[in-house]
Amino acid sequence: MTLRIGIAGISGRMGKLLAEEVAAAGAELAGGIGRLGDAAGLFAGSDVVIDFTNAAAAEAHATLAARHGKALILGSSGLSAAQEAAVERAARQVPVVYAANFAPGVNLLFALAERMAAALPPEQYDAEIVEMHHRQKVDAPSGTAIGLGRAVARGRSKTLEEVGMESGRDGHTGPRATGPIGFAALRGGQVVGEHTLLFAAGSEHIALTHRAFDRRVYATGAVRAAHWAVRQPPGLYDMKHVLGIG
CATH class of the missing domain: 3.40.50.720 (NAD(P)-binding Rossmann-like Domain)
Known part of the structure; x- marks a missing residue:
């Protein structure tokens, strides 16, 4: 049928x-x-x-x-x-x-994000998420960025609400807190969707990126x-x- x-x-x-x-x-x-x-x-x-x-x-x-x-x-x-x-x-x-x-690739990215977050302690590795979309998009951060944040939080055996979000940094914000996940939203042109998850430590940075072209x-x-x-x-x-x- x-x-x-x-x-x-x-x-x-x-x-x-x-x-x-x-x-x-x-x-x-x-x-x-x-x-x-x-x-x-x-x-x-x-x-x-x-x-x-x-x-x-x-x-x-x-x-x-x-x-x-x-x-x-x-x-x-x-x-x-x-x-x-x-x-x-x-x-x-x-x-x-x-x-x-x-997108299948994004969902594989979610799975990788969770596994990496479980292996990289938040005391040493800050998690930052950067996304960019077309100028008509009305919500920020994007749903995919939030999904990435939730995957990182799950890997650290917490919810995103428990971990906390840092976004819209502006002016004299003071040093970055340990634990919260950072979000940055970029808007312009007709970008379909770009997302990067960055784990940043004092001795290394690891970045995972997905770009949608269609x-x-x-x-x-x-x-x-x-x-x-x-x-x-x-x-x-x-x-x-x-x-x-x-």
């Missing part, structure tokens, strides 16, 4: 790429909505919905996924704690793949996640699960 995939945000740049990748993967485009549209109808007529809209729509779309018993692939960034809680509630009833980034890599990953999710029991997953590295 052909998989029916719906797209929330189909009129945007990512939405158009997603529609192309749905066809390339041999699935059926069940429908799509833009800023305004019948979201309930989209979920009712799809086996799985891919949502690359924005944080404001996440709670409503997660609720609809649970109500209609349909899998959800969520790629929106900048969700609040309340919005993430709504996604978690939906995942008790349906499979939800919620990822900061759907947004299609996110669309391809999201469609791959859609095919995977419909075969899973209810739960909250990410791309590491889809790739078999989580």
Whole structure:
């Protein structure tokens, strides 16, 4: 049976790429909505919905996924704690793949970041994350940068909230504290996405960098996640699960 995939945000740049990748993967485009549209109808007529809209729509779309018993692939960034809680509630009833980034390379970067953080003590190695995106991006740090920070924190057996974040340094800030993760966000031009994680010690620096040159890599990953999710029991997953590295 052909998989029916719906797209929330189909009129945007990512939405158009997603529609192309749905066809390339041999699935059926069940429908799509833009800023305004019948979201309930989209979920009712799809086996799985891919949502690359924005944080404001996440709670409503997660609720609809649970109500209609349909899998959800969520790629929106900048969700609040309340919005993430709504996604978690939906995942008790349906499979939800919620990822900061759907590029396979980025998710391998997350896995490496966690392993390296576990091996490099924070008392000796400061962790700094630098990201750059196109000038239209509205949230900072990016969801991928936050994902990297969470991976580093997990490697150090803490949450990002426990470790702490340092960003927007300006003026006479004093010496860097030991432990928190530093974030720097750059915006300009039409950069698709660049992320660098730096572990800096007195005697060495180690840098991991990922650069995306085409947004299609996110669309391809999201469609791959859609095919995977419909075969899973209810739960909250990410791309590491889809790739078999989580």
